[in-house]
Amino acid sequence: MYKIVSIPGDGIGPEVVAGAVSVLEQLSRKHGFEIVIEEHPFGGASWELHGEMLTQATLDACRNCDAVLLGAVGGPKWESLPHEHKPEAALLKIRKELQLFANLRPAKVYDALIDASSLKADVVRGTDFLVFRELTGGIYFGQPRGFDENRGWNTMVYERYEVERIARLAFETARKRKGKVVSIDKANVLEVSQLWRNVVHELHKEFADVELSDMYVDNAAMQIVRNPKQFDVIVTSNLFGDILSDIAGMITGSLGMLPSASIGTKYALYEPIHGSAPDIASQNKANPIATIASVAMMFEHSFKVPEIAREIEQAIESALASGCRTADIANTGDRVISTTEMTEAIVRHL
């Protein structure tokens, strides 16, 4: 029995989460396990109901389940709220409260969509790497921080244990993949990166079978664009990971199709990397694939049933191969299908 808390959120969130729920139901029928899904408000939807983006009740629910499935948050309606009430603040809060210290983002190319990349097909074809972004430390949470009329300041800080736990995950995962970790920092300028680098290299002694190399963040950004196939596992800090994982997603040409997992020692949250796309909300137009692929990550990382993760990924690829295209991935001449039709196609392939 798996207990999942779904927090559909705003914009297209509810529609893509509904697609993922259909997939979960089909898997439950097929494999005979029970799935309980409990829905809670988050983001703007929660603000409208409770005057808070993230209520204690939603947080408590997230702490009382096997995995959280998030749709998307935010929209023009809540952009002018004071900073501490913005959807972004709620995102940072849920990460911190659940101690989701590792954000995993696969950069994987869907062959059927390779032409959507701005990079040459030869450069991206076969790209398959995984970014481990530290998610609860660094400059996102460092103190002191603030600004006044004439000055603004933030602190980029890492503690040894914070670096160690994310690096450990990266090494462990690399072992099950191609055995290569690239740790990305700016150790030629920043002391916080020197600590990062030292800790990663000390830990590496426990993982001598894994190949470790270091790369400066400016060079890494270039290398992802120049030759993404060189990477297997990337591990990096919160801010660098924010930038690099977005580049990684972009070059695949499948930005709207990519899932993510944010995991900690106790809790885990899965979500598509795309936003809430308010312009197409409630029109049954959104592409549910990224959210469905996030469910695959859930089976892999939370439920430890990689076979089912592969089944879901396979069903997505089959639906794509059979020509299914929502508007965001359609070419001229393609028949465009709806969110529910795409969901049904994937369910059929399961």
Next chain:
Amino acid sequence: MYKIVSIPGDGIGPEVVAGAVSVLEQLSRKHGFEIVIEEHPFGGASWELHGEMLTQATLDACRNCDAVLLGAVGGPKWESLPHEHKPEAALLKIRKELQLFANLRPAKVYDALIDASSLKADVVRGTDFLVFRELTGGIYFGQPRGFDENRGWNTMVYERYEVERIARLAFETARKRKGKVVSIDKANVLEVSQLWRNVVHELHKEFADVELSDMYVDNAAMQIVRNPKQFDVIVTSNLFGDILSDIAGMITGSLGMLPSASIGTKYALYEPIHGSAPDIASQNKANPIATIASVAMMFEHSFKVPEIAREIEQAIESALASGCRTADIANTGDRVISTTEMTEAIVRHL
């Protein structure tokens, strides 16, 4: 009369600077102005002579001229020096001492080399934007900073005047270009970015004819890869500029060909963006174009003779169009020429 201090530095630095000097001499003959070039050691070359990467004598010389021309610094020989003696430290020191607060890096595509880009030709063709990176503030220089066994910390800090002076340059330059500035920050997370954004918008009142928009750094990194043609002038902080200007260079496919200018109120320094390439040093193989293009930026920004800048750029394009290719930009079947041959070709076209 122009007085130029040349600091050739390490690796291929002396060879590419020699190329630039030939171009300067030809311009002096052609236009009848006098050029005095004073050479000083810097980087590893200076370390070997004086046990210091940047001597007071070299610094003084840089303060007593109309412009500085830098080749490249660093190499394996000096990589294991303690941090404060590394070539990188000397680079940061010269920037800070000369108060070179603005680093300008054009992202311009050479049509003859467009196929070298990992991006599709259609995506990059016509790309022509300019990155203004703040160069003497932010997390590169912020205090407190340090690391010990268990913790590392740096401070990202900006003062109002630091943001204002770089933003002013960006607005002024945009006026002479397509009139569009994109300011890049991470104001949804960082207070220092909120200060940045506020100052840029306040200053914008003086430049109401220029179009200003804001972009988050993660999105900006993607947008440069997705559609680089959308940009005209980018202005951003030191760390974000380090990453973004490298992406910008990479997508043009001409990374080894791009110049840069680092300017302040009193002094200015020009250098190719490529490194010292120790593997091909002293072999008369290096491509001198980036350094020669840096001389073009010198005429534009320090000497205020944009016509001569255009002449140099034109000569480079003509040499390329006539098929001149050093090894780094040669395709199979091309006749590869040397550093001195490429220089001569460009000089001939002047």
